[in-house]
Amino acid sequence: MTAELAERATERAVDAHVQIATADGGWTTVCGVAQLVPGRGVAALVDGEQVAVFLDRDGTVYAVGNLDPFSGAHVISRGLVGSRKGVPVVMSPMYKEAFDLRTGLCLDGDDQAVALPVHEVRVRETVAAEVV
Numbered sequence: 001m002t003a004e005l006a007e008r009a010t011e012r013a014v015d016a017h018v019q020i021a022t023a024d025g026g027w028t029t030v031c032g033v034a035q036l037v038p039g040r041g042v043a044a045l046v047d048g049e050q051v052a053v054f055l056d057r058d059g060t061v062y063a064v065g066n067l068d069p070f071s072g073a074h075v076i077s078r079g080l081v082g083s084r085k086g087v088p089v090v091m092s093p094m095y096k097e098a099f100d101l102r103t104g105l106c107l108d109g110d111d112q113a114v115a116l117p118v119h120e121v122r123v124r125e126t127v128a129a130e131v132v
């Protein structure tokens, strides 16, 4: 690319990916942000464990364990996303318990606390130069 062309090039984000922290301290890319539908989840395999990834309607990405502790089924990614008193939650499709997407804590019932594991998640944008 000539200097002149380089000057005319503009940077724009062409892609953004969801990454989840791995046990060895690294990050693994699980999907493109564009593949996530706000309010719906996808299941991904990270370190051999199923993770449910959600895009909130405000654009925040969450990752929690996909295993429903009450039914023993890997169904959390199929849960409904919403909010309860301002807390972003996913409701298990099995028995409808609500889990706080930020902490994994179950918000229903008054017995001992049950929580989904929470995975550290980040969005990384791939920026490419585009000649205009």
Ligand code: FES
Binding pocket: 097, 106, 107, 108, 109, 110, 111, 112, 113, 114
């Ligand atoms: S029903 Fe959710 S912690 Fe008991």
